[in-house]
Amino acid sequence: MxxxxxxAWYHFSAPKNFYPLAGKVxxxxxxxxxxxLLVGLYLSFFxxxxxxxxxxxxxxxxxxxxxxxxxxxxxxxxxxxAIIGLAWKVRLADMMASALAPTGAMFTFLALWTGAFWGKxxxxxxxxxxxxxxxxxxxxxxxIGFISLQSAIDDPRRAAKAxxxxxxxxxxxxxxxxxxxxxxxxxxxxxxVSPTMAPKMATIMLTTMLIMTFAFWMYTIVIVLxxxxxxxxxxxxxxSWVMELFGAEASGEKDEKGERK
Amino acid sequence: xxxxxxxxxxxFYIWVSYAVTALLMMIEVIAVIRGKRTVEKRLARLAxxxxxx
Amino acid sequence: MSDGVLTSGRQRGLFxxxxxxxxxxxxxxxxxxxxVLTSLFFFVIVVSLFPLGVSPExxxxxxxxxxxxxxxxxxxxxxxxxxxxADDHQDGSLEQTLLLPHPLSMLVxxxxxxxxxxxxxxxxxxxxxxxxxLGLEGEAIGLLMVTLLLGTPVLxxxxxxxAALTLGVRGGGVLVSLLVLPLYIPVLIFGTGAVDAxxxxxxxxxxxxxxxxxxxxxxxTTPLATAAALRISVE
Numbered sequence: 197m198x199x200x201x202x203x204a205w206y207h208f209s210a211p212k213n214f215y216p217l218a219g220k221v222x223x224x225x226x227x228x229x230x231x232x233l234l235v236g237l238y239l240s241f242f243x244x245x246x247x248x249x250x251x252x253x254x255x256x257x258x259x260x261x262x263x264x265x266x267x268x269x270x271x272x273x274x275x276x277x278a279i280i281g282l283a284w285k286v287r288l289a290d291m292m293a294s295a296l297a298p299t300g301a302m303f304t305f306l307a308l309w310t311g312a313f314w315g316k317x318x319x320x321x322x323x324x325x326x327x328x329x330x331x332x333x334x335x336x337x338x339x340i341g342f343i344s345l346q347s348a349i350d351d352p353r354r355a356a357k358a359x360x361x362x363x364x365x366x367x368x369x370x371x372x373x374x375x376x377x378x379x380x381x382x383x384x385x386x387x388x389v390s391p392t393m394a395p396k397m398a399t400i401m402l403t404t405m406l407i408m409t410f411a412f413w414m415y416t417i418v419i420v421l422x423x424x425x426x427x428x429x430x431x432x433x434x435x436s437w438v439m440e441l442f443g444a445e446a447s448g449e450k451d452e453k454g455e456r457k
Numbered sequence: 458x459x460x461x462x463x464x465x466x467x468x469f470y471i472w473v474s475y476a477v478t479a480l481l482m483m484i485e486v487i488a489v490i491r492g493k494r495t496v497e498k499r500l501a502r503l504a505x506x507x508x509x510x
Numbered sequence: 511m512s513d514g515v516l517t518s519g520r521q522r523g524l525f526x527x528x529x530x531x532x533x534x535x536x537x538x539x540x541x542x543x544x545x546v547l548t549s550l551f552f553f554v555i556v557v558s559l560f561p562l563g564v565s566p567e568x569x570x571x572x573x574x575x576x577x578x579x580x581x582x583x584x585x586x587x588x589x590x591x592x593x594x595x596a597d598d599h600q601d602g603s604l605e606q607t608l609l610l611p612h613p614l615s616m617l618v619x620x621x622x623x624x625x626x627x628x629x630x631x632x633x634x635x636x637x638x639x640x641x642x643x644l645g646l647e648g649e650a651i652g653l654l655m656v657t658l659l660l661g662t663p664v665l666x667x668x669x670x671x672x673a674a675l676t677l678g679v680r681g682g683g684v685l686v687s688l689l690v691l692p693l694y695i696p697v698l699i700f701g702t703g704a705v706d707a708x709x710x711x712x713x714x715x716x717x718x719x720x721x722x723x724x725x726x727x728x729x730x731t732t733p734l735a736t737a738a739a740l741r742i743s744v745e
Contacts, residue, residue: 253467256474263478282738302481313474317467334692341689348679357742358675362689365671365735369693372724376696380703419485426493433500442497442504 211288211428212437218421225418232411239404253317257401260310262409263303264328266416267335268370270300274342275367278360288424290356291431293363294346295424299416301339307332327381331374338366352431527612528620535624538597545593549629550636553586557640568645575644576654576705582640583633583658584665584694588687590629591669594621595740599677608744615733618740622663622670622733630662646709653708657701660721667728667736668693674739697724 208214240258247254274296281289311329312322323329342359349355432438462468539546560578561571598604607617637658641651672690676682704717 251467253470255471259474259478299485302485306478306481309477310474313470317470334695337688337692341692344685344688345675345679348676348681348685354742354745358739361735361739361742362675365693368731369696372696373692376699380699415482419489422486422489422493426489426496429493429496429500433503438500439504442500 209286209288211291211432212435214288215425215428218425222418222421225414225421229411229414229418232407232414236404236408236411239400239407244401244404245398253314256310256314258404258408260307260314261405262412263310264307264332265409266412267300267304267307267332267339270296270303270416271335271338271363271370272367274300275363278363282357282360282364287356287431288428290353290360291424291427292420293360294356295420295427296416297339297343297346297359298423299419301336301343303412303416304332304336304339308336325381327374327378330381331377334373334377335370338370342366524612524616527610528616531607531617531620532624535621536627539624539628545590546628546632549586549590550632552589553582553633553636554640556582556585558643561644572645572709575641575646576650576702576709578644579637579640579654580658580661580698580702580705583637583662584691584698585687586633587629587662587665587669588690590625591666591673591686591690592683594625594670594673595677596673596682599744604677604740605744608740614737614740618670618674618733618736619729622666622736625670626663626666630666633662634658646705650705650709653714654705656718657704657721660718660725661697661701664697664721664724664728665694667732670736671732671739674736674743677740677743697721700724 208217236258240255244255244258246252274293277289277293277296280286281293308329311332315324315329316322342362345362346355346359349358429438462472557578560574564570564574595604598607608614610617634655637654638651641654646654669686669690672686672693675689676685679685700717700720704714704721707714707717
């Protein structure tokens with residue numbers, strides 16, 4: 197029994213098998229994403245009560261916090277794929293890491309944008325050197341470092357390994373950066389200015405935020421699966437299964453001179 | 458209906474944030490789809506070309 | 511590798527190899543003294559720009575002095591990172607180093623120490639001059655030197671990983687700073703924090719001990735990362 201499971205397990209780690217699987221799964225995840233988004237948006241605008249202190253502007257929290265969580269989660273998942281890719285030389289893991297990076301960077305940018313637009317009505321300024329916003333900004337630099345290193349190196353195998361190592365170094369330093377920024381912030385400004393979460397989250401607010409977070413999860417999964425399929429095609433273009441996929445007969449039928457029979 | 462959009466005076470900030478979120482997501486989806494399509498076109502040309510490199 | 515120290519029968523231990531790598535890099539650096547001085551002059555020039563840019567008021571300058579000197583030290587270290595492996599990579603001696611029986615991370619430690627002695631330590635020795643220029647007094651200058659003494663090796667160690675990752679990559683110089691600057695932030699925060707605490711009379715032992723902790727952690731982990739990055743870049 198164990199042997200059979202193990203075979204199944206490796207079956208889908210080969211790009212050749214993962215490609216069709218991802219293709220079949222994507223529509224389902226699209227359905228989930230749209231459904232969750234609709235429910236989340238409806239809740240956040242029509243069901244969640246007005247915050248007694250911040251009035252309506254707190255509703256930005258329903259995209260700010262999920263985006264911030266997603267940006268950190270995606271970086272962590274990227275680092276895990278990088279470790280798998282480096283340690284066991286699983287090419288698909290490297291491809292997943294490079295497929296995740298743009299979405300992670302987008303969520304980080306979104307977290308910063310919505311954080312600023314939440315800060316303006318609530319504290320009067322777009323940018324507050326608050327610990328979380330600052331570490332979110334540094335996380336954006338880490339994403340940009342990952343993506344630019346990946347695109348600067350031509351050979352995809354070396355690019356994947358180098359950026360993978362960078363992701364691992366980054367994820368080890370992330371907590372250190374976060375706590376030193378946290379300390380730096382409390383020293384200079386004190387915690388009063390930071391956009392703390394509404395002190396007591398009404399359950400309906402919390403569920404709305406969780407639904408939005410799941411919606412962002414599903415969105416990330418579907419967008420990354422679509423992007424990884426493109427990366428698989430790009431990096432596996434020399435393989436026969438990709439060629440068959442695009443109409444070339446199986447290479448076996450060609451005679452030596454390469455003309456098609 | 459209009460007071461709904463006013464959002465207690467902070468409507469601008471809320472709607473712009475949501476709009477930017479939706480916009481970025483759509484841009485990303487379109488970019489990924491177009492990226493995949495160009496790769497597919499290139500591979501199709503590559504596959505049909507008699508001599509594959 | 512031309513010099514005989516590495517291959518001479520007598521000294522083949524790990525420490526001998528580490529020392530040989532250190533001596534080799536130092537001699538190479540001394541031969542091209544101009545490169546060494548450019549990053550030092552860069553450090554001095556960048557710091558001297560701030561009174562012109564911000565304001566000649568001593569009170570104002572004293573407030574921003576630690577931050578300015580630390581950021582300038584950061585940038586000066588960044589400037590000289592590119593050279594750490596690039597020359598060896600060009601003339602092929604880096605591959606030879608990879609083939610040595612000794613653990614690569616120890617040899618990397620030798621190279622990083624050489625880089626620090628050449629570009630990090632001079633910053634520490636120059637900092638009192640610039641501290642006075644920005645109106646710092648005795649105790650704050652001493653503190654500045656101590657924080658730089660603890661911090662610049664960490665900059666070299668982490669920078670080595672960035673340099674190894676971007677070996678031979680076009681636009682590598684700019685890329686290194688993009689990769690490495692976020693990782694420098696904790697050292698910058700506690701470095702400047704210690705001097706600020708010293709100036710405003712608060713106790714600074716906590717900052718210094720954290721800087722020391724960063725140094726120990728960097729000494730233990732970054733050579734491994736740099737060695738892995740070198741293997742990726744060279745193979």
